[in-house]
Amino acid sequence: MMNVVDSALKIARDDLNRLKSGADVEYLRYSKMGLKIDMTRGIPSPQQIGLSTALLDVSLASDYxxxxxxxxxxxxxxxxxxxxxxxxxxxxxxxxxxxxxxxxxxxxxxxxxxxxxxxxxxxxxxxxxxxxxxxxxxxxxxxxxxxxxxxxxxxxxxxxxxxxxxxxxxxxxxxxxxxxxxxxxxxxxxxxxxxxxxxxxxxxxxxxxxxxxxxxxxxxxxxxxxxxxxxxxxxxxxxxxxxxxxxxxxxxxxxxxxxxxxxxxxxxxxxxxxxxxxxxxxxxxxxxxxxxxxxxxxxxxxxxxxxRSPEKIKELMEQHRQMLQPKFERVHEVFSRMLGDYGVAQWSRPRGGYFVSLEVLPGTAKRVVDLAAQAGVKFATPGSCFPYGVDERDSQLRIAPSYPEMAELTTALDVISICVAKAAFDRLSAIAAASGFIE
Ligand SMILES: Cc1ncc(COP(=O)(O)O)c(C=O)c1O
The missing domain is CATH 3.40.640.10 (Type I PLP-dependent aspartate aminotransferase-like (Major domain))
Structure with missing residues (x-):
């Protein structure tokens, strides 16, 4: 993660004020939509669970x-x-x-x-x-x-x-x-x-x-x-x-x-x-x-x-993969499009599992979560991935894309990205102003 002041200096030249007001406008727009999205925990979607519905029909009555x-x-x-x-x-x-x-x-x-x-x-x-x-x-x-x-x-x-x-x-x-x-x-x-x-x-x-x-x-x-x-x-x-x-x-x-x-x-x-x-x-x-x-x-x-067998488990997990992989791809697409240019966030591109780890500008993770919650998107508990719930850098957030369907996930990711950008630009502006780089 880039040093905060380095980022401030770089973006200040690209007109931090313009980026900041752009993020403010977008944030306001999403805030008015009345969203109610909860993607706090990494659980399988109803479609994934549907892959095992036949399990409920396995009858043991004549063969227990x-x-x-x-x-x-x-x-x-x-x-x-x-x-x-x-x-x-x-x-x-x-x-x-x-x-x-x-x-x-x-x-x-x-x-x-x-x-x-x-x-x-x-x-x-x-x-x-x-x-x-x-x-x-x-x-x-x-x-x-x-x-x-x-x-x-x-x-x-x-x-x-x-x-x-x-x-x-x-x-x-x-x-x-x-x-x-x-x-x-x-x-x-x-x-x-x-x-x-x-x-x-x-x-x-x-x-x-x-x-x-x-x-x-x-x-x-x-x-x-x-x-x-x-x-x-x-x-x-x-x-x-x-x-x-x-x-x-x-x-x-x-x-x-x-x-x-x-x-x-x-x-x-x-x-x-x-x-x-x-x-x-x-x-x-x-x-x-x-x-x-x-x-x-x-x-x-x-x-x-x-x-039945390890091979059959593999086949089932391939079906899960087909459902999950596009969602993880969407995380990367949205973050790249919305945050890729600014150097204020990094995220993992997992080859498996249920989560993406998002690193935001140090000192802004809690604010990002608050902003998103106010805009109707619940997605992470800051500090939860650290002992005693304390992330000293206040920079890591866990993204769990498995549960929401694609349209809702995309909206949630848009909102999260805007919150990441807004929190970062607000903080960078404050740092830049305090250091005399910006009036
Ligand atoms: C790393 C890890 N271990 C364990 C669990 C829970 O597993 P179980 O349902 O078998 O208790 C989870 C669920 O998210 C997990 O992510």
């Missing part, structure tokens, strides 16, 4: 037994049905015996892992994480997923920010931190099509995470692979297998891998999984038995019979 004879209608089967674990094994790269399928939400599994470590420690811990004398910390790659950070806040886990680079977290910094600070027990990673930047971790980054020495012997990588089969480009990114790498370096207990069918089939009505080492799987199952007599195997069987 799983492959190994388990009666899906009854209690038991804490680890999840064999065919569900087998379906996801090649997708997450962990043997089916070390996969647990349970519940409808991967986020809930992450929460439970943290809670279990908090109450009792992990298989490698000397004590419960809650009993560590100086408290514990997690590395949070920023910008990142707000719900990960909210979870840490809820448990009183200190958060240490590490910037996201083009190929994943800044590993130089991560390695230094974990090598020297035994209070650091974990790191949050969304390794493929990361939320919100769309970054896929490089092979080198995954290897480094798997291999790095850590002062905490019970260090865990919370590997939230929410977008494992969610490309937007024709060719899917490939992601190095964290479990195999960690095992190769003698750290097989390090990664806790999560995924779900939330953004494949029906969000909230899907199935979620935890894949990890044998020790971690046993640790999880022991805890799970305390809070449930078994998972919903009926839904597992329905999901598996609908999804």
């Amino acid at each position: 037994l799983s492959e190994d004879g388990t009666d899906s209608r009854n209690y038991g089967g804490q680890q999840g049905l064999l065919e569900a674990r087998r379906l996801f094994s090649p997708i997450v790269g962990v043997p089916e015996e070390q996969i647990v399928v349970g519940g409808n939400s991967s986020l809930a599994l992450m929460y439970e892992c943290l809670a279990q470590a908090w109450r009792h420690g992990t298989p490698d811990s000397e004590c419960a994480w809650s009993q560590e004398p100086g408290g514990i910390s997690f590395i949070c790659v920023t910008p990142g997923y707000d719900r990960h950070f909210a979870m840490c806040e809820d448990f009183g886990v200190r958060m240490i920010s590490v910037p996201m680079l083009d190929d994943g977290p800044d590993m130089g910094l991560v390695k230094r931190l974990v090598a020297n600070d035994s209070s650091i027990k974990g790191i949050w990673c969304v390794p493929k099509y990361s939320n919100p930047t769309g970054t896929t971790y490089s092979k080198e980054v995954v290897e480094a995470l798997a291999a790095m020495p850590t002062a905490a012997k019970d260090f865990r990588i919370f590997w939230d692979n929410a977008y494992v089969v969610h490309p937007l480009a024709e060719v899917d990114d490939s992601l190095e297998n964290i479990y195999m790498q960690a095992a190769r370096h003698g750290h097989s207990n390090r990664p806790l891998i999560f995924a779900s069918t939330s953004k494949m089939t029906l969000p909230g009505g899907g199935i979620a999984l935890l894949a990890s080492s044998k020790d971690n799987t046993a640790w999880w199952l022991k805890a799970a038995a305390l809070r449930s007599v078994g998972p919903d195997k009926v839904n597992q069987l329905r999901q598996v019979r609908f999804l």
Whole structure:
């Protein structure tokens, strides 16, 4: 991002006053339209959900037994049905015996892992994480997923920010931190099509995470692979297998891998999984038995019979891609057209996932969101992609283009662009005036 004063100087020569009044006029025009658009969260559109309507028709009435004879209608089967674990094994790269399928939400599994470590420690811990004398910390790659950070806040886990680079977290910094600070027990990673930047971790980054020495012997990588089969480009990114790498370096207990069918089939009505080492799987199952007599195997069987195979999942995700890709393309088109000339914003062009990360002129993100809300477009919570909700530069905003239909999305993007420009020109004018560049 260009330095604010540099931008002011450059634009001042191009007549900042004219740009500022142009943005004011456009903003007023949109403000009078009575818009009411909400694109705050990245959820699938009704058309995408429609791709899985047939799931609702999968009848088990005459065939409710799983492959190994388990009666899906009854209690038991804490680890999840064999065919569900087998379906996801090649997708997450962990043997089916070390996969647990349970519940409808991967986020809930992450929460439970943290809670279990908090109450009792992990298989490698000397004590419960809650009993560590100086408290514990997690590395949070920023910008990142707000719900990960909210979870840490809820448990009183200190958060240490590490910037996201083009190929994943800044590993130089991560390695230094974990090598020297035994209070650091974990790191949050969304390794493929990361939320919100769309970054896929490089092979080198995954290897480094798997291999790095850590002062905490019970260090865990919370590997939230929410977008494992969610490309937007024709060719899917490939992601190095964290479990195999960690095992190769003698750290097989390090990664806790999560995924779900939330953004494949029906969000909230899907199935979620935890894949990890044998020790971690046993640790999880022991805890799970305390809070449930078994998972919903009926839904597992329905999901598996609908999804069928990794190849069929790929075909379904191609249909999602066809619906999502034009929306992401539209984001780039509108931002390029409306903001491309001024150097006051940058945005990511993700090859997959659900989000675009927008960087506006430092010091204007909150104002952009306020302006857009006043014009009837709700689209982001400033600071939400940072620990404690604080973006010190006040410059990053998350765009979620998946839900609105195209015309509404285009209008929302127009409004957002005008707000970005208006907030920037107002700020630059103020800076320029204070520096004596403009009367
Ligand atoms: C990175 C990430 N992880 C997890 C989730 C939620 O997944 P689930 O529905 O399986 O709880 C989301 C949803 O937006 C997400 O973006």
